[in-house]
Amino acid sequence: METVNPRARSAAAGAVAATVWGLIEPVDQRLFRCDYSDIALLGKAVARRHWRPVGFAMHAANGAAFGLAFHTLRRRTGAPPRRLAVAAALAEHVALYPLLYFVDRFHPARGEPGVPRLLTNRRAFGQATLRHAVFGAVLGRLARS
Secondary structure (H helix, E strand, O other), rough: OOOOHHHHHHHHHHHHHHHHHHHHHHHHHHHHHHOOOHHHHHHHHHOOOHHHHHHHHHHHHHHHHHHHHHHHHHHHHHHHHHHHHHHHHHHHHHHHHHHHHHHHHHHOOOOOOOOOEEEEEEEHHHHHHHHHHHHHHHHHOOOOO
């Protein structure tokens, strides 16, 4: 039986985790009463008509890249995969959230459904925190050896 390359497994796990994130967005949008969508944010940045599949593809690619970074981090630390993945995803969230200033200012679809003002939006921050935690848990589970 052929073994799957651990780097490829981590990249695939990241892509799947990012897809799960996109699929749970409608649930957290109702829970937080905020229509913020990472799929819309990405897709509407580059496509006006078919933004949803474009957004999912871009999000899955970002997840795969994160999965590769996670693979390297995991090899260097030896930490338990699920705990490390959740911690890394939440750290990335907190570190990069301030960059939403640029989304609020320059995104071509700012103010449209799925792309509300974000930087000072507590509900959107809560959504993103939940999404990153779910992403990390799924990534850590799927990327295990």
